[in-house]
Ligand code: X8Z
């Protein structure tokens with residue numbers, strides 16, 4: 117970032133205005149009021165940042181409580197409120213971002229510079245400041261959100277919601293039924309296409325007004341480095357893991373071919389997207405029974421362990437909480453248990469996609485998840501509590517710093533904890549008996565299960581935001597939305613839709629984060645970072661065995677150092693936070709590579725002589 121020399125000759129009346137703004141709760145832009153010829157000062161920037169910080173803190177509580185009311189009870193009135201508050205919030209955030217732009221070329225102390233820069237990025241979808249634009253955008257985003265979350269399909273004589281479909285796709289092995297579920301769910305997104313195209317137009321106009329080339333560039337500017345550099349970083353990280361993915365793809369295709377035959381799974385073609393045990397082919401762990409190494413020791417089935425032990429949603433959540441408290445972190449507040457939504461309410465429409473909330477930026481943390489008793493949801497509740505524990509740890513920071521070091525950190529916290537769910541840990545919490553601990557000969561199976569979850573995900577995550585970057589920068593026009601979506605998924609994941617897609621299909625909209633405008637690069641980064649966190653934690657704990665058998669459950673020293681990173685929030689550039697916990701300042705796939713190396717050797721041996729690729 118470059119800045120011009122500090123201009124000291126500010127008129128004294130300006131200083132008075134700035135002082136007033138700092139002491140009273142006048143809107144932040146007063147601190148950056150038009151100044152005639154005089155350039156703004158560092159003092160004004162600080163006053164502006166502080167006032168904006170306070171304004172946003174107050175606004176965010178209104179936004180959060182409105183969004184919570186909507187997401188836990190979708191109806192005409194909560195939609196109306198979400199639109200109204202969403203439009204107001206966008207206007208305020210755009211106004212503050214635009215005002216912050218005034219200080220772009222002023223030399224500022226690092227802390228003020230950071231706050232000013234964060235203000236420019238404090239919204240995901242900007243709107244232009246002209247009359248009606250924020251309202252139109254809020255109407256569209258609310259409509260898309262409701263279409264997604266209230267979507268039902270007609271399946272085998274019943275109206276079925278996505279959470280049930282997701283579970284069934286994990287165990288259904290009849291290709292015709294899989295295709296039916298997949299196709300009908302994707303049809304739910306067809307009516308979204310027009311709204312999505314309009315959303316892109318409005319938000320791009322808003323991004324340009326704030327000085328970004330488009331929304332994609334704005335999202336990529338959120339990583340303490342220029343957007344282009346960040347894109348190169350992402351490619352570097354993917355390059356480290358791509359050879360693993362190709363081996364996994366080759367092996368899984370071979371096993372699916374044994375199950376389904378050449379007609380359904382030809383050995384030289386991309387894999388049919390509905391056969392991978394997950395609606396979006398992003399997480400293949402439910403394929404484990406099909407792809408278990410032949411002759412390899414059967415491992416335990418976490419879903420069965422949970423069911424047999426009589427776990428319910430509350431107990432799964434308490435168990436996840438206990439991992440965090442074992443590291444020395446505080447118990448969740450009573451209000452967490454009183455106000456969270458842990459199972460799908462049957463009497464109203466809700467957004468079932470799991471999320472973690474901090475409603476008042478202090479104490480009122482909650483989870484909303486439609487928990488089902490299975491291994492995936494057990495991981496997800498650890499994931500969600502990771503968000504809550506991060507929020508708790510950084511709550512003493514000013515509002516602008518109450519955030520992850522970058523958004524990938526926020527996603528990685530709980531997943532790092534879930535990597536510690538090892539056989540040894542499961543015996544410590546009495547879910548597994550000692551004599552059920554899989555022997556070393558089962559390592560390949562244990563790693564396979566993790567790879568089906570972690571490695572398969574990377575090219576999916578990449579595709580989601582590569583698609584949006586293309587859409588936002590105009591390389592992909594509305595007419596090309598669906599074709600380009602599948603072109604990316606083919607190139608990155610080696611998968612293809614189960615049938616020719618209708619001309620009006622809008623398959624990207626069948627994924628939550630597209631219909632709900634949640635940037636996705638964060639998950640790609642999280643899947644890399646979580647292994648860095650895990651390897652560092654295990655080193656701190658002095659772990660000697662194979663990395664994937666390590667658990668830091670109960671280790672307070674690791675907890676203390678972990679908490680130091682969490683407490684920093686977004687107060688420093690992310691490499692500082694990474695260094696605080698891991699000692700390194702770079703994101704790197706090396707830890708993930710080391711974790712999976714024994715599996716890689718196995719896969720290469722199994723794939724020897726096969727034609728891999730697509
Ligand atoms: O959306 C989520 C979390 C909430 S932040 C449940 N995840 C991504 C997804 O479901 O697509 C976690 C992993 C990826």
Ligand code: ZN
Pocket residue numbers: 499500503526527
């Ligand atoms: Zn998350």
